[in-house]
Amino acid sequence: MHPLIELIKKDMVPALGVTEPGCIAFAVAKAKSYLTSKPERVVLSLNSGLYKNAYTCGIPNSSHYGIKYAAAFGLIMADSQKGLQALEGITPDDDRKAEQLIQKDRIIVKLSGISSALYCQATVYSKHEECTVTIEQSHTNITSIRLNGQSIFHNVIQNRQDTTPLIHQYSVKDIWEAVRSFSEEELSFIQKAFDMNMSLFKEGLQSQKTVILHQLYRMNENTIFS
Template sequence: MNKNGSTYQIYVEILKRELVPAMGCTEPIAIAYCAAKAREALGTVPDRLVVTASGNIIKNVKSVVVPNTDGRRGIEAAAAIGVVAGDAHAALEVIAHVTAADKARLAGYLDTATITVEAAVSEHVLDIIVSASKGDDTAEVQIVNEHTNIVKITRNGKILFQKEIAATVDTGKPDYECMTIEDIYDFAMTCDLEDVRAILDRQIAYNTAIADEGLKNDYGANIGKTLLKAFGNDIHIRARARAAAGSDARMNGCELPVIINSGSGNQGMTVSLPVIEYAKEVGATKEQLYRALLLANLVTLHEKEGIGRLSAYCGAVSAGAGAGAGIAWLCGGDYQAVIHTIVNALAITSGIVCDGAKASCAAKISAAVDAGIMGFEMYRNGQQFYGGDGLVLKGVENTIRNISRLGRIGMKETDKEIIDMMIGK
């Protein structure tokens, strides 16, 4: 691919925009960020908070441990730590530098402040409004569509900042719709690695560190450890275990950051850690690892673009297929191997639903990585799923479009039912 061409530059910008650090599950972190911004706009620590959130935000915050809160879970904890100790200018690392003194103040704040949680009546899947008050003063901040995408800030009814919600997804955003698997493969194979080295080095370092932490200590259901104990140390198991261990740690309060993909730390770990483990196994060079990660990350982003950031469709499915693509190439596969791996993997795990961020995400990640590996093993053993096998259509882009339609449109009612069940309706 021509380095000076617009498509090449779009891919580089997408990677810079997407592969960024986040400390903690991105939905509670988005609430903490919104609350920190509301405190900043108010000009003091509020004693009353109202958090109005869309169903998918409620779903993904309800059961996950918020880092730096001494094991607390849920929306109230996320909003409170954002108010008490959040860095309003640190985006998804808003609570990355909380001190012991901050944690001590958190308990007192939760005891004295009034925090109310309400369900948003919104057409947006990702919608958060934090209203903060003290005395007669009020401030309100709204985030829509993406986890740090602030669309409105007010103080005492006066608008301090506002932009049209309809335009928010386009503001400063590269043209994701130009992506195709064919172009992604071309870019990954020809990219000047100096353009992406720092991005990928950070992904390798951060995500490896949290996987190590998950395997070393006790987090959640310890899916990563269980895989190794029950099934041994084969590369297929290690690839699944490393990704699962990262999620074990992250879903259960680990205070290490991860590099996300498609707005999700779980997806960022799923797409990268198995590829890193396979690179060690096959003795890949650093350049080969970089190119495999480029392929895996961009395949995942392409798959997720049609589904959306949040839905009833488990994001690990897309990331597992992306990891499978990277693994296929590392193991000597060509473009044909990559596209068949993607289709096979999506066919295997196309029915996994997202019922919120929590400990069991690690097990779903393991299943999605297994599907990615199985998709490649099918191909190199002369097996594949054909057009007409369930959601599979002839052509990788057609299959991706079907999966996108399933996640974005077909599972809308499923999403509503999941949310209703989770909040006890």
């Protein structure tokens, strides 16, 4: 597979809702999965970019939004096996349970630092256990898991500040020539992504929650051109 196609595919992972709440729920659910007793509370540590992007994001099938609710649903019902679709299947009962967790201050959120480099650390506590899952660089890239203070998984990663991003290694001419050499079959996944996004767009037109979509639609004279 050509490196450019691989790069695009890695950046086009389907998610249920916005990726940032999905990342938070995935981290919490993953940590929860290692506990043998009932999880009771969560402490999150997020970089500023993730914190900002998740702060006002709506949660699919819920009347709630934001970081704390993403973590609460991660604790209550999220399935880490589903990755960024971990929040699939929220019910009204889950909504009520999440509200109770928030009201009891069982979800604590901290800022790890001012940075655009993705960082999400979720520690889930039960009465006698704790598990910490750390995610870095991309929304499901687990770099560390610690269970009751002991490391059970560790993945050493390069410092991205010292590494030139792959896309920067190509000139515009390089990209243009590569694209012209790709077969239709190699690029078919882009059509699938377009179809998914168009379906989401049409669904959004039917919802009053998608405020920005409706504003852009009005600004475009209620015309769909792309």
